[in-house]
Structure formats: structure tokens, C-alpha cells
Amino acid sequence: MVSSLGPDRGTNRGTSSRIDFVGSPGPTVGVEWEFALVDADTRDLSNEAASVIAELGENPHVHKELLRNTVEIVTGVCRNAGEAMEDLKSTLQPVRKIVRERGMELFCAGTHPFANWSAQKLTDAPRYAELIKRTQWWGRQMLIWGVHVHVGVSSAHKVMPIVTSLLNQYPHLLALSASSPYWDGEDTGYASNRSMMFQQLPTAGLPFHFQEWREFEGFVADQKKTGIIDRMNEIRWDIRPSPHLGTVEVRIFDGVSNLHELSALVALTHCLIVDLDRRLDAGETLPVMPPWHVQENKWRAARYGLDAIIILDADSNERLVTEDLDNVVDRLVPVAESLSCVDELTRVADIYRMGASYQRQRRVAEEHDGDLRTVVDALIGELDI
Secondary structure, three states: OOOOOOOOHHHOOHHHHOOOOOOOOOOOEEEEEEEEEEEOOOOOEOOOHHHHHHHHOOOOOEEEOOEOOEEEEEOOOEOOHHHHHHHHHHHHHHHHHHHHHOOEEEEOOOOOOOOOHHHOOEOOOHHHHHHHHHHOHHHHOOOOOEEEEEEEOOOHHHHHHHHHHHHHHHHHHHHHHOOEOEEOOEEOOOOEHHHHHHOOOOOEEOOOOOOOHHHHHHHHHHHHHOOOOOOHHHOEEOEEEEOOOOEEEEEEEEOOOOHHHHHHHHHHHHHHHHHHHHHHHOOOOOOOOOHHHHHHHHHHHHHHHHHOEEEOOOOOOEEEHHHHHHHHHHHHHHHHHHHOOHHHHHOHHHHHHHOOHHHHHHHHHHHOOOOHHHHHHHHHHHOOO
């Protein structure tokens, strides 16, 4: 995609358009994991996040989110997927204890199988109120949960080539994490209804195909000048730069129910970005696909999950996503060895051999005559895996 900003647009705004990317001293990784609170008896959502966070006390690893039914657990700066999982577990244990003492359970999937969006309460914060004021019905519909993975990148000039090239693996990451087949008690027919819902928000969805950091700077300046955003974190792309952290942030994933699968997805993401970073260092031009192929791949992965036939390259070659994943994982093993995450990376294959979350959820519902409460039960239980 040719930038609509023009070749020099990002450099004609003076110092006010400059965005400093702090740069990471190493290929670090960090994780943000969103959880819903569900009532232990009804299995419906519970709007008690504020009381849970208050009882937990000041903790930089636990955050509130848009809705009062959600708590987010985050890691510090980690060296690899294994370290990130240990970090998450250390925070998860006290949070889960408080949640259970209050008659609730932690639940993670892209959507809740039967909860009604209109019954949910908004977290009391000006930025959330402004979001709903602007987005109205679509904003109030955002009854969704996900996982975000940050990977450290050394300098700004690498960021946009990495973001744009990583879109080639978008369907792989979405298909593996797809966990939102249900919406308001109905099977949507999609593996990931969350990804289709979230892209309805302004500034959300696929990133533009930029190659230069100055293009991104010009884009942000345009967004602010026209009042689309006030702060850079309002750019809600599925993959985006986080300049103040020195990372590329991958936001493709549906909510993940257990640490085993999460470790695989984190390791895969870490290895993919580090591989692209090293290829840039070696002077390689990273592969990209036309934006219409990327858009189609997102839809195919959301609709069909691990059964998606994806477009592989600019020449329009196609392949079953799981077959291509075998090759991707094999190719990344040397990178994983250097990052000490080979065990976690090899767990990627477990997901499609045992069934992704959306497949497991449908199987549980079928075995219990469509009772979606049993789906919630199963997802809660998977947190112990």
C-alpha cells in the first residue's frame, strides 16, 4: 500500500510531529493478559473488578479496563516466554485467590458465550467515557478480551518494516488463538468473532503499510490535527508501535484460557519479530503482501480458524494455515534456541493437534446439548492446565 501521506508528508511538520522511539537494548518480551470475572454460580459476567483491584492493593501488574467485568494482568520486562509465564503466574495466584473468595472465577476467551453486552458497566474513567460517547453502539458492544505481546526493537527505523512484514503471519496468530465463536448465546459461525467486532472502532483494525518511521509520525500528526485522536495509544491497530516502551505490540490474539497455549503464542510472536529484526540487520528487505491479501487473510482466519486456506505471498500462492505453521515453526527453531524458548515454541503444534479454543468450546457445547454454561466451566478449568 502506498502511503496516502505522500513521500515527504511526515517531514514537513517541524519538531511537533517527531515521535521518539526509545529503543530496546535487547529483544525483550512482555505480555498483557485480559480476564473476565464470572459469577461462580450463574457463570454470567460479574462487574466487580474495582472491588477486586481495591482489595489487592497497589500493584503495577494488575490494571482495570474499559468494563468493570475485566482485570488485566501484565508482566514486567522479560527475556523470553518462560520468564514471562513465571511473571504472570506470580501475579495470577493472589488475584485468583481474591476473586474466588468473592464468589467469582477468572475466565479468558475472546468473548463470553452468552453474556449480554447491555448488562455490563463501564469503568469510571474520563478516557473510557469519551470512547463510548464517540463510538456509541459499537463501543458499548465491546464485550471482548484479548492478549497483547510486546517485543523490544532496537531502533525506530526498523519498526514499520517489521510491523508491515509481520502482517504475513497475521492469519497464523489469529487462527491459533481464536476463541470467540459465540456471541450473546448464539454460534456466530466464526472462529474469532472478537476480531471482527474490534475492528469496528475508529483507529482499530489492520495497520497501514508504512515502511518509514516518518510516515508513521506524519500519520499520527494528521490524526491529532483532525481530532481523531488526542493520545497515541488511541491508535488501536492489531499491530502497532509502542514508542515509549521501545516495542512492537502485537494485539491480534483472542483471549487465551491457559498458560500452556499462551506460552506457545508468546514464544512464536517473540521469535517472529526477532527474526525480522535480525534479517534487517543482515541487510535483507523484508517480504510484504498487498493489503488486499492481508485483509482477506484476516477474514479467513477469523471465519475458519485453523481450517483457513491462507494467501502466502504477493504471488497469491495459498496453503492450509496449519501446514504453513509447521514450516514457520521449523524455520524459527534457531531463533528460539538463541532466546531460550524452544520448548514453548514447539507447543504451537499442540494447539492445532489438540484443537484450538473455538473448536474445544463447540465440542463441549455439543456434548452438553448446547448448554453454554458448561463452556464457561470448561474455560475456567483450563486455567489450571
